[in-house]
Amino acid sequence: MQTKKMLNKIFVYLIMIFIACITVGPFLITLFMSLKSPSEGIYESILPQQMTFSNYIDAFEKANFGQYLLNTVIVTALAVPLNLVFCSLAAYPLARMDFRGREVVLTLIIATMMVPFQLYMAPLFQLTGNLGLRNTYFGLIILQIATAFGIYLMRQSYISIPKELEESAFIDGANRFQVWWKIVLPLSKPTLITLAIYTFTFTWGDYLWPLLNITTSEMNTISIGLAKLSQNFDGANMKLISAASILSTIPTLLIFIFLQKYFVGTTDGAIKG
Amino acid sequence: MSREQIPIPSTNVPLKKNRKAKGFQILTPWLFLIPALIIITLFLIIPIVEAFIWSLQDYKLIAQSGEFVGLENFKKIFTDELFWRALLNTILFVLFVLPLNIFLPMILAALVNQKIRAAGMFRVLYYLPVVTPMVVAALMWRMLYSESGFLAKFLYEIGLFDRPTNLLVQSSTALFAVAMITVWKGLGYYMMMYLAGLQNISKDLYEAASIDGASKLQSFWKITVPMLIPYSTLVSVLTIINGLKVFEEIQLTTNGGPAGATTTLVMYIFNKFMDLDVSIASAAGIVLLILAxxxxxxQMKLTSKREEDLRG
Incomplete structure (x- = not known):
């Protein structure tokens, strides 16, 4: 009985390790590829025979990935705080105040969540051109400043806060804004972090909109830089693409490792246009 | 004074009765809403309305004007063989992804939900693809798939093909190969959804089953799977919604090829946009909208039903 239990356990572990190989394997293969020296054949073996960082240096010096990383950092650093402020503000009256037009606004916001981006990308492209937002950082984040998804997520969080906490503050003479800032917002911290993570990962990896709105290479984000690099998908370029891919993934990976417990929340409201 | 009698400021019960305070109270919700509403109206609602208008015009992006043509654009796409091909490919893509998305993450969730050492670590490892930028995921897989790559070599060595084959360039396998990238990327995401469901299953059920002599596998089939069915409907609908919009993993690997074998609805819209046929793109976009x-x-119906079930 004891040995059977033991065997069972080993079997379960083996299955789990096998699945882990599938989910992590492509990363490891890409990582090893990025460490291969220029003289080495790309598919001779999985492990690099002679480890070198020259592909990473090339990514910065030849492929201009330093600039692309910087652009992506700027865009993300703009998008995340703006998104948090605008969404958490807008969600408050939708959760707690009774006013004419509330249902209309709420319906409108939920309705826009269902609209696929590909429907309105052409009009948006024309609009950003007319407003002078082509090839600007601001032009890249216009869809992330205030998102229907973010407002919806924050509203769900506010609703779950007991009303009594706010009421006592009103008695102490606080106004709506103070109550939002000092009571509601601190209590919604986990949701705020979830939303920040969501906006971060989305903006960091966004591809289609930057592809349309960026026309000069110095404005490229990492997604566009990688896509452009991969247009030449031959052997010699493969190690460089791998190095750039690893570089592009490290920041999201770090965030994930440090804020793991909040990632569960990102599956809450899963539709986004 | 009891709690209930304390006046609470809201638009219904004004704290101060003078007109200025009342006017301010009506304004308050809008002060919170206005910044977001301006942005959403300008960059979301106006472009959406414009897309509807463009779909009824022969809009020219360069001239920024168009004439009303009625349903001409819809007639054009409905008689375009490539559009139907794209629609069919989109449906096929969803059909490839759907069963895998329903069952694989369920197994993963059951595995990492066990009370064993290292379960947390495996959870992290399984979630890794979700946090990878889609562009990176697409390029990594393109590398694996390539003719001299490791996957092609592996499939050749286990005898699936008589020579190393790049699945992405065969028109018979390309769509399936792309779908596998999507499945890989989504495993951890849907696993988390099922994990939330597993947390709601009472431990007593498993204990009772084990007392009755049921094996772990039997418990999985007889308890876990049935209890997770409400979650699997949610996973299915999300898979459909996301599948309808599949783009990056296709554009960056096959670019819709070979010979249109992986041209999905969004690839069709994207290509029309690149040809500056924005009215056709808008009409196809409306078809996409209706499906989405x-x-x-x-999904909403299912979610609210689930909430009711939980409450009831």
């Missing part, structure tokens, strides 16, 4: 809204409404 149908799926979303289904």
């Amino acid at each position: 809204v149908a799926a979303s409404l289904l």
